[in-house]
Amino acid sequence: MSGTTKIVDYKIYDIAQQIIGSFEEEKGESHVVIVDIDEKSINALGQWPWPRIVLAEAVDKIDSYSPSAIGLDLIFPEKDRTSPSQIISFYKDFFNIVSSITGINLNLQDNDKIFASSLKETQSTLGIYLSSEHISNNNSNIFKSIDIDLAKFDIRESKYMTLNTEVIRNATDNFGFLNATIDEDGILRRMPLFRSYNTQYIPTFSLATLLSIDPDLELTKEKSFEILGHKVKTDKHADVLLNYYSDEWYKKVSLIDVISGNIPQDMLMGKIVLIGSSAVGLHDQVTISGGKRVVGVSIHATLIDNLLGGSLLYQPDSYAYVNVLISLFLSLLFFFLLVKKYNKMILVLFVGALISSMTLYMYQLINGVNISIGYFLFPYHIHFFIIGLAYIVIDTYERKAFSEELNRSHVALLDSMVHVAEVHDIETGAHIIRTKKYIKHLATYMYEKGMYKDELSYETIEMMYRTAPLHDLGKVGIEDAILKKNGRLTALEYEVMKTHADLGKHIINNAISSYKANDFFVMARNIAHYHHEKWDGSGYPEGLSGHDIPLEARFMALSDVYDALVSKRVYKEPFSYERTIDIIVDGKGKHFDPVMVEAFLEIQDEFKSIAENYKDNMYS
Structure with a gap:
């Protein structure tokens, strides 16, 4: 499974637990009382570690209140150096000084023996630490393993362990590992009930404390246990998900108050008592769901309450x-x-x-x-x-395919409209093809040279190329007697001919009114209506000048005149390319956009090539 998926699952679980916890009310009371080695106790008894005779006194005092079980969330891997016997040995070993301590009963010479005696009398549970790394010497034959077949589980294995001193560990058979299982994101959500060491199974500290009450642990069915009459389901690693409680749920009492007898007589009666620490520098802290930090002994208290309260969560593999x-x-x-x-x-x-x-x-x-x-x-x-x-x-x-199909249909429709003009005015046939190519070449050159960069783009150029054939669309409304006259027009006929610009505008406006105004129709209308306007304002039909004339119409004006000059008409022979260029240059700033004329002069050979390749067939 993906690590990311696992982390997402963790976070969803955390959020869900917080939501559920905000609505659920905690019922009953905790089975556990935590005897806390807190700052108050440190201030009263001095710095840690204390002489273990103090812990022996604490264990004896707790036992006097008749608890169900006692567990110490502590490890004692070294001898107590505050014992009188250890002090004497220290001076002899390091300073070669033979000394004695008088006035102390022989039974009080070794704090570890005193502490071990209290542990044995109370059958207290001790902690050990398991690790995959070498942390201390260990011996595989110094403890009693859980007598249960866990072969169906994939129990996590540890190669090394940290134990209590020999005197202390021989005092009791009750022990469990203090390790927690931290998920990949650093959050403690689950606890393993067992770990293996040299093929032997060791219970977690919480479970070991419960087994000190009743050692009968039964595997009822696959991945399900019965502990003190409570059924527990686990995953394949024998892990269980913890169900955390609020801070108010846990009962805590300062260790110094226990030793001093400053607690209610029934406070510890029948309870499972865990000795741990919340003092700065002494406790281990873990992060739980919701980002809250808690001390390790609270985790063990939670697991015990979950086991006895039937509130553990089960995550099927x-x-x-x-x-x-x-x-x-x-x-x-x-x-x-x-x-x-x-x-x-x-x-x-x-x-x-x-x-x-x-x-x-x-x-x-x-x-x-x-x-x-x-x-x-x-x-x-x-x-x-x-x-x-x-x-x-x-x-x-699909939209692109539809758009392309629609565009092809659009072009075909435009070609049909242009064909109407061709049929009506035979002189305009190849003229339509040439003029749109003139425009495309000239506009592309100007765009690539950075001219009119705010108005030109490849999309705009393509649109001009598509709409240019409609520039003489209005001629379909001119009567044949004028449009096809074999000779020059009279002044009156010329005025009628000029109306084709307005007619073209009206035709396209009708299309806009029945459809919707868009850039394509607007450009087509501008070309049809304004392509006879002149830079100096002397053109028709509106007499616009300069930049008031739409850019596309200015392109059309130059291309239209160039083609008319180099082509044969019924009223004239074709002009030479040289004479045509002279006429266009003479019209710079008068008829034509001066910037456009300068660009035209740079690519005049391309115009000539287009004119040569697309001649009017009727005159060939």
């Missing part, structure tokens, strides 16, 4: 794989629906699966089962995201 498969199945279903274009159904299915899965997850979590919903939700969202991208790609492709 198979659910992660099942959820991934479900997410994959739904993703394939999404893809099928996408192919069938059931887009609304995809959205309904996505939201429905999301809501139902979270509802089921919260319901199961409240009932003590973590179904690993992150293994469904994360792949589910990733797959849905991929499906969404696929939809966008497919939709974009």
Whole structure:
């Protein structure tokens, strides 16, 4: 499983636990009382470590209150150097001084023996530390293993351990490891009930403390135990998820108050008492769900209360794989629906699966089962995201294909409209092809040279190329007697001919009114209406001048005049290219945009090539 998926599952679990915890009320009271080696005790008894005779006194005092069990969340790997016997040995070993301490009873010479005696009398539970790294010498034959077959489990193995001193560990058979299992994101959510060491199984400290009350631990069925009449389900590692309580749940009392007898007589009666520390520098701290930091002894207290209260959470191993498969199945279903274009159904299915899965997850979590919903939700969202991208790609492709088809139809329609003009005015046939090519070459050159960079773009140039053929569309409204007259027009006929600019505008305006104004129609209208305007304002039909004339119309004006000059007409022979260029240069700043004329002069050979390649067939 992906590490990212696992982390997502962790975070969803944390959030869900916080939500559930904000609504649930804690019932009853804790089975555990924590006797705290706190700052108050340190101030009263001096710096740590204390002489173990003090801890012996604390254990004896606790036992006098009749608790169910006593556990020490502490390890004593070295001898107590404050023992009188150890002090004498120290001076002899390091300074070769033979000394004695008088006035102390022989029974009080060794603090470890005194402490061990108290542990034995009270059958207290001690902690050990397991590790995969070499941390101390160890011996595989110094403890009693759990007598239960855990072969069906994948119990985590440790190669090394830190033990208590021989005198102390021989005082009791009750011990458990203090290690916690930290998840990959640094949060403690679960605790292993067992770990293995040299093929022997060791219980966790909390479980060992409970087994000191009743050592009967039964494996009732696969991955399920019965402890003190309480059934516990675990995963394949024998891990259980902890169900944390609020700070107010845990009962704590200062160790100095216990020794001094300053606690209620019944406070510890029948309770499981854990001795641990919250003093700065003495305690281990872990981060739990929600980012809260707690001391290690609180974790062991939580596990004991969870075990006895039946509030442990169970995370079945198979659910992660099942959820991934479900997410994959739904993703394939999404893809099928996408192919069938059931887009609304995809959205309904996505939201429905999301809501139902979270509802089921919260319901199961409240009932003590973590179904690993992150293994469904994360792949589910990733797959849905991929499906969404696929939809966008497919939709974009289809829209592009439709747009291209529509554009081809559009062009065909324009060609049909232009063909009407060709049929009506035979002189305009190849003229239409040439003029649009003039415009495209001239506009592209100017754009690449940075001229009119705020107005020109490749899209604009392509649009001018497509709309240029409509520049003489209005001529369909001119009567044949004038349009096809074999000779020069009279002044009156010329005025009639000039109306084709307005007619072209009206035709395209009709298209706009029945459709919707867009850049294509606006450009087509500008070309048809204004291509006879002149830079100095002497043109028609509106008498516009300079930059008031739309850019596309200025391109059309130069291209139209150039083509008219180099082509044969019924009223004239074609002009030479040299004479044509002279006329256009003479019209610079008068008829034509001066910047455009300068650009034209740079590519005049391209204009000539177009004129040569697309001659009017009727005159060939």
